[in-house]
Amino acid sequence: MDEITFAVLGTGGIGRRALEVSQHKDALTPVAACDRHGVAIDFDGLDVDELLAATEGNIDSEVATDGGTGAATAESGVKQHGEDRGVVASSQARPSEDAIQEIIDRGDRIDAVLLALPNYEHDFIPRTADRFVDGGYSGVMIDVLKRSRVIDMLDERSDEFEDAGITFICGAGATPGLLTGAAALAAQSFVEVTDVDIWWGVGLKSGYEDNRGTVREDIAHLPGYDIETARALSESEIEAIIDDHDGVIEFEDMEHADDVLLERAGVCDADDVTVGGVLDVRNDEKPTTTTVRVTGRTFDGETATNTFQLGDDTSMEANVNGPALGYLKAGVRRNRAGEYGVFGPADLLPGF
Amino acid sequence: MDEITFAVLGTGGIGRRALEVSQHKDALTPVAACDRHGVAIDFDGLDVDELLAATEGNIDSEVATDGGTGAATAESGVKQHGEDRGVVASSQARPSEDAIQEIIDRGDRIDAVLLALPNYEHDFIPRTADRFVDGGYSGVMIDVLKRSRVIDMLDERSDEFEDAGITFICGAGATPGLLTGAAALAAQSFVEVTDVDIWWGVGLKSGYEDNRGTVREDIAHLPGYDIETARALSESEIEAIIDDHDGVIEFEDMEHADDVLLERAGVCDADDVTVGGVLDVRNDEKPTTTTVRVTGRTFDGETATNTFQLGDDTSMEANVNGPALGYLKAGVRRNRAGEYGVFGPADLLPGF
8 A cells, every 4th residue: 555644633642652553554654743732744754752752641631622613722632731731842843823724734745634532522523524624635534432423423524525535434443443343344244233242341551541531531431420521520530430449440331433333334223232341440451351242143044143352461552543543544545546425444344 | 335236156055145145135136147057137136036946956066177268168156967957947047158258248237246166276266357357347356265376366467457447356255254354353453463363163054065165175175185186076085085084174274365365465474374174064063163363462562362253153154155245345335436456355444
């Protein structure tokens, strides 16, 4: 595959790890990264080591409240409490009042944009996409969002993406993403899928310290919380919730977009998909093995369950960022062939 | 997805089951089926029930020796010893001296052609593809071949396929096919894949009686045999080999194209892939659980193994034909977007 240039919006846990993993991938050149404070752009390829070293510790733990307004403020994910503010701590970056716009303005040289922005308002990613449409961008946009309802908001923009020449890949992290794809592939044995059961395990080593924004999103799935109340939690309130659970929090019936992404690919009804998991923020080991179980009926009348399991030593970060970049590559291939609109992970696999 | 018309070359075990499974799939209309004796064509859609009922028992157990010559003989997979010869037993079919050519001549109304032709000479599928190129076909061709060396022969034709507008999907059954795709997806956690271990189990219920051609291909993998000597075996000689093994034959280091298909997708070296399995032709139950193990190194330095397992009650037929039609759909999508050439299963998944 020809060389692919990509930009990362947000240099929190996911954005930084995506940059790091891209160093191990053929044909991927990171050319831009931004956060609310500034932007680094180099079409010869960012010096990822320098950028990561300079910005390490800039944890995406606070929530932007001005995201996606289109106003003259930078909008991405890192808020830094130290002297050097976010990505600007890198010698390759400079402050910007509107870092996202700077990337949009250079969009003709950027094949793909990874939106590494967890934990924002539901419509933040769709509104950011609107800005890229308005700015004349035609390329791949890809997110690692979790929430089912955001998919609908992106689907509403399908015509605009098609007119613009944008291939939008949504939900392309671990779950949804890798595990959605695994479910779609496992479904190939069946003519009818009756149940998809996704169960994940995440331990401390998987990057809790560096992914507090993601933990906050998970807490939003607990009974009594939603994304708005989770956003309003202080750091100490989050710690208190974790203490209440002795560091091990179990989630059931999470609103993960795997459900709508599998339904839109024709694999099963969204209601047939359940997502849950266990987060242990005090132990390195995963508290449970991440497993996808796809149960269905074969053409010859049998009922069976196909299973996909991730090795316990694969971190959440590995399982988010590898697939995100893998789907990004697949998206660029679609885009270069002239396929525009909204795609989920299962849309990039064999049809059902 | 818009409606897809497809033809099946060969109405042996795989061809017939592909027709049957397609009845459970949205948007797939079988419009043609042929064997060495004749051809059935109906652009309103074949009556699959009638065709299957009329031809049941026409087992692909004999090997064509005149395949792919381009001469005026039909070339596909069923040889029938009864009164009704092959597909002609169906009221929808008629005899033909060159059934494949009849399908080529109607190629402009056929979106995809499934080559359900195991057990032929290595170059039979490539030479059949040549005939479609020569006949002006532009659409999808898809096979469920097993042998690594055939992929190279197809790759040599890449330019011709691209010029013709043909999207050729090779090795799109169970293994290679479903399991190759699972390996490519499981690889997404890693930045380097060190081992892919594919281990299959097939029991009698999986369709041995109806898939003797496939069993013959498997025997060619046993020590002391190759595809030529296996082709020369009589039915009774095959039975004797099975008796020698008490009905349970274990295969190691098989020449399955999973290896070259994963290498061409950049997942790992072909040498890192091993394929083996156990065939039990006397018991319904699978003698072992079909399992794909992908071992690799993550970006953060861990070594782990991701695992994909097929439920024991999924038959080989379910695991070949569902994926074949799934990849066929994916191929049509690629073709309609203008992507031509040779694709393996892993090329249709997220990039590595």
